[in-house]
Amino acid sequence: MRRLLVGLAAATVLVAATACGSSDSSGSSGKNASSGGTTTLNMGLIPIVDVAPLYLGRQKGFYSKRGLKLSMTMAQGGAAIVPGVVSGQFQFGFSNMTSLMIAQSNGVPVKAVANGVASTGVAGKDFGAMVVKKGSSLKSAKDLEGKKVAVNTLKNINETAVRASMRKAGADPDKVTFVELAFDQMPAALDKGRIDAAMVVEPALATIRSQGGTEIASSLVDIAKNLTVAMYFTSTQYAQQHPDLVKKFQEATAESLAYADAHPGEVRAIVTTYTKIPAAVLARVTLPKWPAEPDRASIESLEKLGEQDGLFKKTPDLDKLLP
Structure with a gap:
């Protein structure tokens, strides 16, 4: 939470996180720019499969026919994108629901406007999972006590997911050490033994599986069936x-x-344009669901777990946050 508030004061530094951005990442800086009837919208995104619909929509002309041009900038997670949106660097951003609820509970003025991505709801066949390296002695979330587990952002949705899986397995989530790593750094860290497990989403999940890694928990599914994981916001x-x-x-x-x-098929093809995933690994990627509307009940379940984990200064107001 302190990281989020500090980030608000230093939002302009976020430009440095564009190394993984698309070829259209220059765009306009700060405010949306209009030219010839077209408005450029700066987007704060994460280089994961979740945001493939925006790249497809841009390619298919769904935005341009409405007079919109998307300029993409990449960041490590939703917690980093929130300050960029609030400062005006981005007009819209992609963030997991926990980051949005944390922001609102801290008085940060954010508003979810469109659905983002959802879990498949099927254990063992989801786009996010808790994984371990090939040959690991860890077989379930119960074995994570005393271990190092990587999440892309501390005190956020993936940490909550790990904790949910551990509680479900009868383990104490306070006995795990969380390590913050970008998703694309997790496969190497796991393979080299710097961490014992990782909570990953695609395409990092497929990369780890290609290395012989195995899943020990479907942590997003453990939070709620058909979990609304993230949304687009302004x-x-x-x-x-x-x-x-x-x-x-x-x-x-x-x-x-x-x-x-x-x-x-087109989703898998577009992912290669903004991630470094090899074609052979891409074929193994488990795609998420992209429903038109968020699942409010699943968000409420995530909210309750966030409160249990002490993530919120006050209870988020979902009526104000959601569309």
Whole structure:
């Protein structure tokens, strides 16, 4: 939580996190720019499979036909994207629900505007999982006590997911050491023994499986069936000042989500344009679900776990946060 508030004061530093961005990552800086009837929207994203619909939507013209041009910038996680959106560096961002709830509980003015990504709800066949290296003696979340587990952001959704799996297995989540690593750094760290387990999402999950790694828990599924993992959001100020652009973004994103859900082959192809995943590994990627609407009940389950883990200064107001 302190990291989030500190980040708000230093949001402009986030530009340094663009090394993994797409070829269209230059864009306009700070405020959205309009030219010839087209408005450029700066997007804060994470280089994972989850955001494939936006790249597909841009490619298929779903945004351009509404007068929108997306400029993508990559960051490590939702906790880093939130301050960029609030400061005006990004007009919209992609963030997991825990980061958004933490932000709101700290008085940060954020507003979710479009659904992002959901778990498949099927244990053993989800796009996120707790994994260990080939030959590991760890067989379930119960074995994680006293071990080092990597998550992309501390005190956030993936840490909550690990804790949920450990509680379900009868283990004490306070007896694990969490290590913060970017998803794309987890395969090497696991393979070299710097960590004992990792909570990963695709495409890092497929990379670890290609190395012989195995899944010991479907941690997102352990939180709630059909969990709404993340959403696209903006600042409350931007939503109030630019309702027309928010509506266009919502419409284009809804079309993009539906297209991605119906065209898995094209999803796999577009992922190669903004990640470094090899084609052979890409074929093993488990795709998430991209429903049109968030699952409120699953978000409420995530909220309760966040409160149990002490993540919120006060109970998030979901009526104000959600569309």
